[in-house]
Amino acid sequence: MRSAYTRRLFYDLRVESVVSNKLDAVHDVLLMGPGPSCVYPDVYRALAHPTLGHLDPLFIAIMDDIKTLLRTLMQTTNRATLPMSGTGSAGMEAAFVNLVKPGDAVLVLVNGVFGKRMAEVAGRLRAQVDTLEFDWGTPVVPETVAARLQMKDYALVAVVHAETSTGVRNPVDKIGESVKMSGALYLVDAVTSLGGIPVHMDAWGIDLLYSGTQKCLSCPPGLAPLSCSERALAKLRARTTPVPNWYLDLSLLLSYWEGAKRAYHHTAPINMLYGLYQALQCVMAEGLENVYARHRNMHELLVAELGKLGLEILVEPDYRLPMLNAVKVPAGVDEAGVRARLLGEHSIEIGAGLGPLAGKIWRVGLMGHTARAVNVQRLIEALRAEL
Amino acid sequence: MRSAYTRRLFYDLRVESVVSNKLDAVHDVLLMGPGPSCVYPDVYRALAHPTLGHLDPLFIAIMDDIKTLLRTLMQTTNRATLPMSGTGSAGMEAAFVNLVKPGDAVLVLVNGVFGKRMAEVAGRLRAQVDTLEFDWGTPVVPETVAARLQMKDYALVAVVHAETSTGVRNPVDKIGESVKMSGALYLVDAVTSLGGIPVHMDAWGIDLLYSGTQKCLSCPPGLAPLSCSERALAKLRARTTPVPNWYLDLSLLLSYWEGAKRAYHHTAPINMLYGLYQALQCVMAEGLENVYARHRNMHELLVAELGKLGLEILVEPDYRLPMLNAVKVPAGVDEAGVRARLLGEHSIEIGAGLGPLAGKIWRVGLMGHTARAVNVQRLIEALRAEL
Numbered sequence: 001m002r003s004a005y006t007r008r009l010f011y012d013l014r015v016e017s018v019v020s021n022k023l024d025a026v027h028d029v030l031l032m033g034p035g036p037s038c039v040y041p042d043v044y045r046a047l048a049h050p051t052l053g054h055l056d057p058l059f060i061a062i063m064d065d066i067k068t069l070l071r072t073l074m075q076t077t078n079r080a081t082l083p084m085s086g087t088g089s090a091g092m093e094a095a096f097v098n099l100v101k102p103g104d105a106v107l108v109l110v111n112g113v114f115g116k117r118m119a120e121v122a123g124r125l126r127a128q129v130d131t132l133e134f135d136w137g138t139p140v141v142p143e144t145v146a147a148r149l150q151m152k153d154y155a156l157v158a159v160v161h162a163e164t165s166t167g168v169r170n171p172v173d174k175i176g177e178s179v180k181m182s183g184a185l186y187l188v189d190a191v192t193s194l195g196g197i198p199v200h201m202d203a204w205g206i207d208l209l210y211s212g213t214q215k216c217l218s219c220p221p222g223l224a225p226l227s228c229s230e231r232a233l234a235k236l237r238a239r240t241t242p243v244p245n246w247y248l249d250l251s252l253l254l255s256y257w258e259g260a261k262r263a264y265h266h267t268a269p270i271n272m273l274y275g276l277y278q279a280l281q282c283v284m285a286e287g288l289e290n291v292y293a294r295h296r297n298m299h300e301l302l303v304a305e306l307g308k309l310g311l312e313i314l315v316e317p318d319y320r321l322p323m324l325n326a327v328k329v330p331a332g333v334d335e336a337g338v339r340a341r342l343l344g345e346h347s348i349e350i351g352a353g354l355g356p357l358a359g360k361i362w363r364v365g366l367m368g369h370t371a372r373a374v375n376v377q378r379l380i381e382a383l384r385a386e387l
Numbered sequence: 388m389r390s391a392y393t394r395r396l397f398y399d400l401r402v403e404s405v406v407s408n409k410l411d412a413v414h415d416v417l418l419m420g421p422g423p424s425c426v427y428p429d430v431y432r433a434l435a436h437p438t439l440g441h442l443d444p445l446f447i448a449i450m451d452d453i454k455t456l457l458r459t460l461m462q463t464t465n466r467a468t469l470p471m472s473g474t475g476s477a478g479m480e481a482a483f484v485n486l487v488k489p490g491d492a493v494l495v496l497v498n499g500v501f502g503k504r505m506a507e508v509a510g511r512l513r514a515q516v517d518t519l520e521f522d523w524g525t526p527v528v529p530e531t532v533a534a535r536l537q538m539k540d541y542a543l544v545a546v547v548h549a550e551t552s553t554g555v556r557n558p559v560d561k562i563g564e565s566v567k568m569s570g571a572l573y574l575v576d577a578v579t580s581l582g583g584i585p586v587h588m589d590a591w592g593i594d595l596l597y598s599g600t601q602k603c604l605s606c607p608p609g610l611a612p613l614s615c616s617e618r619a620l621a622k623l624r625a626r627t628t629p630v631p632n633w634y635l636d637l638s639l640l641l642s643y644w645e646g647a648k649r650a651y652h653h654t655a656p657i658n659m660l661y662g663l664y665q666a667l668q669c670v671m672a673e674g675l676e677n678v679y680a681r682h683r684n685m686h687e688l689l690v691a692e693l694g695k696l697g698l699e700i701l702v703e704p705d706y707r708l709p710m711l712n713a714v715k716v717p718a719g720v721d722e723a724g725v726r727a728r729l730l731g732e733h734s735i736e737i738g739a740g741l742g743p744l745a746g747k748i749w750r751v752g753l754m755g756h757t758a759r760a761v762n763v764q765r766l767i768e769a770l771r772a773e774l
Contacts, residue, residue, distance in 0.1 A: 021668050022449050023436055026661070029443065033440055035654060036440065050426075053416065054423070087653045123629075212654070221654040221656050244511045246508045247480040267608040269474060270607050270608060271662075272607070272609050277408075
């Protein structure tokens with residue numbers, strides 16, 4: 001049956017494939033970059049639980065718990081609160097592809113990589129995209145947004161809560177006030193904020209919010225928790241053309257994630273959902289207020305200790321994210337060399353700057369399970385040795 | 388800072404969230420449905436390995452091994468061979484969104500749920516979709532396809548190799564001959580076939596092939612291995628409009644998955660990739676020919692044992708899939724009741740029929756690590772007790 005060509009290919013490739021198993025070399029790295037963060041030990045155990053079928057009654061009960069736990073974390077009563085089966089960027093894709101129709105006027109507030117990415121995603125969906133740009137390392141200014149919203153009607157306004165590329169917290173609550181008055185839908189990227197600083201989806205008037213598992217939830221990357229308001233769902237239902245993305249079509253996903261009879265859509269990523277479930281249990285067991293206080297305290301400890309080494313933070317204190325610290329690289333220091341030595345000699349990962357901040361900052365993450373004093377001290381000692 | 392409303396919400400929801408941890412109740416189920424399948428013990432262990440950063444040199448070396456192992460499994464030399472960060476359906480979405488432009492004439496061969504889904508996905512991307520339909524439970528007829536391809540020019544022809552909804556193996560090799568002559572791109576869904584029956588991507592002239600991890604690779608669901616020929620990549624590069632899906636844009640993904648300098652796209656699902664890596668190692672350690680023989684032998688054992696119980700297979704012998712057996716429900720038997728008792732009393736999951744086959748068949752999977760004699764015997768004993 002097999003031709004000479006495929007026979008040769010078969011054996012050639014099989015020989016090439018006898019590779020050593022590099023998993024044996026995987027060891028603990030202290031993940032202090034922009035994500036992924038250190039994973040809770042209980043989450044690793046959860047990932048290895050026996051796989052159930054995606055329509056197993058016990059698995060469906062776990063799905064229901066996940067929705068409840070996510071609502072608490074996001075402070076929302078939205079029934080449409082569920083994880084997308086992809087990483088945080090799939091959450092961004094899902095948000096725009098469901099809520100934006102070709103030709104819709106969309107305003108994206110940009111002060112870093114992830115705001116730019118939002119504009120790119122919306123543009124690919126043939127929205128008419130305007131951006132309001134702010135310097136990287138500074139926050140979005142609500143008054144500027146309010147002024148723009150008085151000049152032009154938008155179907156949707158999008159902003160990143162925690163700009164992972166710069167360490168800036170955008171004033172999502174204040175921005176939301178003028179968005180609400182304008183009547184536009186309000187879309188917020190909470191990939192890095194959720195689980196690290198308070199997120200009040202309903203109180204802040206947010207219509208669509210998405211996040212990721214690999215930041216302050218301390219679960220490996222792979223899922224994108226998302227919540228959608230009734231107002232946004234009504235807009236989705238009023239579409240006259242189908243969502244041009246079957247995999248992320250929220251209406252189809254909801255027919256699997258809720259109701260008495262669950263309709264198969266795609267095979268859910270069962271074990272990743274175990275991981276998210278356990279991570280949410282860990283966060284709730286500690287208590288949201290305690291989790292936020294821990295992030296804040298560890299951030300203050302880090303900033304104080306960095307200060308003793310003569311290292312400064314890029315962002316003004318009022319807008320600093322506790323979980324993502326943009327540290328200025330001192331003049332004359334080999335930025336990439338320090339990162340490489342931290343990883344190679346100390347098994348500590350920190351992040352590089354991106355875009356206009358490349359080479360100018362290190363990004364030090366204190367996300368979820370990473371945000372502990374022992375980790376801060378370990379980084380400080382390593383930096384002291386390497387600087 | 389917090390309003391009375393959000394304070395109330397905060398505590399109400401927190402109380403609601405003190406849910407018991409249902410992971411404690413998760414136990415081993417013998418997964419003999421249409422997927423997910425039983426997971427290799429080594430894969431569970433792999434999932435729980437420490438998370439590395441997505442740009443860690445060791446992780447990049449693992450990514451490179453995964454590409455090599457996938458090429459062997461798919462029998463292709465395509466450099467663009469990599470997993471999508473979503474389940475098998477994300478593979479389908481990625482295949483169409485990258486290769487099909489609005490207005491492209493697309494022919495989808497339909498003889499089950501997944502062929503229909505392909506047509507739906509392509510239609511949402513504004514392709515001009517024709518379908519050729521064949522009765523569910525019978526294979527696509529290559530001569531009918533050849534005749535259609537002489538009548539009309541198509542940019543792309545799509546077919547499912549192993550139609551999971553019916554247990555039919557479509558003659559992908561024969562169909563490929565006329566597709567090749569027509570000049571169309573050839574897209575094959577190998578979600579259920581890959582790792583269970585031979586797949587010869589290059590020899591069969593396939594331009595784009597995708598699969599899933601939760602079938603014959605016996606890894607949990609969550610990734611979609613995909614491979615794209617140079618001819619298809621050339622078509623992708625010639626696009627004048629961007630791919631309307633940033634998350635699954637193959638050009639951007641390749642800039643992370645290959646080359647000396649890896650460009651961050653999205654944060655890869657690290658631990659799921661450990662799982663896929665280990666699953667591929669398990670398959671290669673056993674040897675592809677041995678793996679295929681095991682699937683064939685277990686299928687023959689199952690059919691023989693079912694025959695002793697008076698149970699018949701829906702599909703003609705020449706087109707039966709070894710890993711997905713459509714078993715006719717005998718007259719007078721409570722189809723759903725038997726499935727419920729198998730799960731509840733025997734911890735064995737089998738699948739229901741879909742669409743026109745709902746209520747008429749059970750779908751019994753023998754995928755990957757599930758395809759072992761001990762599992763076949765356990766199912767047969769349970770069926771004997773329940774019928």
